[in-house]
Amino acid sequence: MKLRQVDKPQYRKVSNQVQFGLIAILAISSVIFGQILIALLGNATVEVGQPTGNFYFNFGGVILGLMLCTFVVKHFREKPQYADVFYVWQLKQLQNKIFRKLNAVQAGAADNDVKALTILCFYYQSLALVYELDNNTLTMSEVNKQLAQLKQQIDDHNLTVNVDEFEPALLADF
Numbered sequence: 064m065k066l067r068q069v070d071k072p073q074y075r076k077v078s079n080q081v082q083f084g085l086i087a088i089l090a091i092s093s094v095i096f097g098q099i100l101i102a103l104l105g106n107a108t109v110e111v112g113q114p115t116g117n118f119y120f121n122f123g124g125v126i127l128g129l130m131l132c133t134f135v136v137k138h139f140r141e142k143p144q145y146a147d148v149f150y151v152w153q154l155k156q157l158q159n160k161i162f163r164k165l166n167a168v169q170a171g172a173a174d175n176d177v178k179a180l181t182i183l184c185f186y187y188q189s190l191a192l193v194y195e196l197d198n199n200t201l202t203m204s205e206v207n208k209q210l211a212q213l214k215q216q217i218d219d220h221n222l223t224v225n226v227d228e229f230e231p232a233l234l235a236d237f
Contacts, residue, residue, distance in 0.1 A: 064153065064154065064157055064229070064230075064231065065190060065229075066185070066188055066226060066227075066236045067228055069147045069150065069151065069159070069196055070147065070189055071195070071196055072073060073147065074147045074148065074151065074196055074218050077144065077147065077148050077197070078148050081123070081145065081148055084130050084135075085135070085136070086131055086171055088128070088135060089125075089128045089129065089131075089132050090128075090133060092124075092127065092128040092131045092132075093121075093124045093127070093128035094124065095124070096123070096124035096125075096128055097117075097120055097121040097123070097124025097125070097197060098124070099124075100120040100121075100123050100124055101117050101120045101121070103121060105117050107178065116159040118123060120214075130237075136188060138235065148156065151193060151196060153193070154189055154193060155193060157231060158188070158189055158190060158193070158232060159184045160231065161182060161185075161234065162186075164234055165186075166237045167237040168182050168183060168186075168234075168237050169183065171236075171237060172213070172216070175216075175220050175222060177222060177223075177224060178233050178236055179237070180216075180222065181214065181224050181225070181226065181228055181233065182223045182233055182237075183212075183213055184214075184224055184226045184229075185226050185229035187209055187210040187213060188210065188226055190206045191203065191206050191207065191210065195207060
């Protein structure tokens, strides 16, 4: 995966629309599916003070609502207007994979392993990109500091590291 610039205002606008839309779809469809299940399979007579026994039907409505949201995401992720949101989502997933192996990667980078340094450069630059897009200014200075230290290490040892050469397959070595 290559790092690329994302138009921040457009990303924020579309990301907020996607989040609001998915929340609305989940809420509305869960209630509708729950009511349909209760109408079709629920207890017809309800006694005052007794449980209705419809908990599992309501829970089934939530599960069906989640399935509908999953279908909507899978269908719309290929649309060009959602490309930036899907790209950042994939980038966050990749950051998660790197984070799980971060200690081993950092140990490799301490030994000046070019693969580890490439992974770390990609990781810190992608974090900076995502933090900028999400207005996460609290941890941005720490990421910039770590990136500067990494670049200094690369320069001190006259190594060549190209972030564009990063591939997720590099993580298999750690």
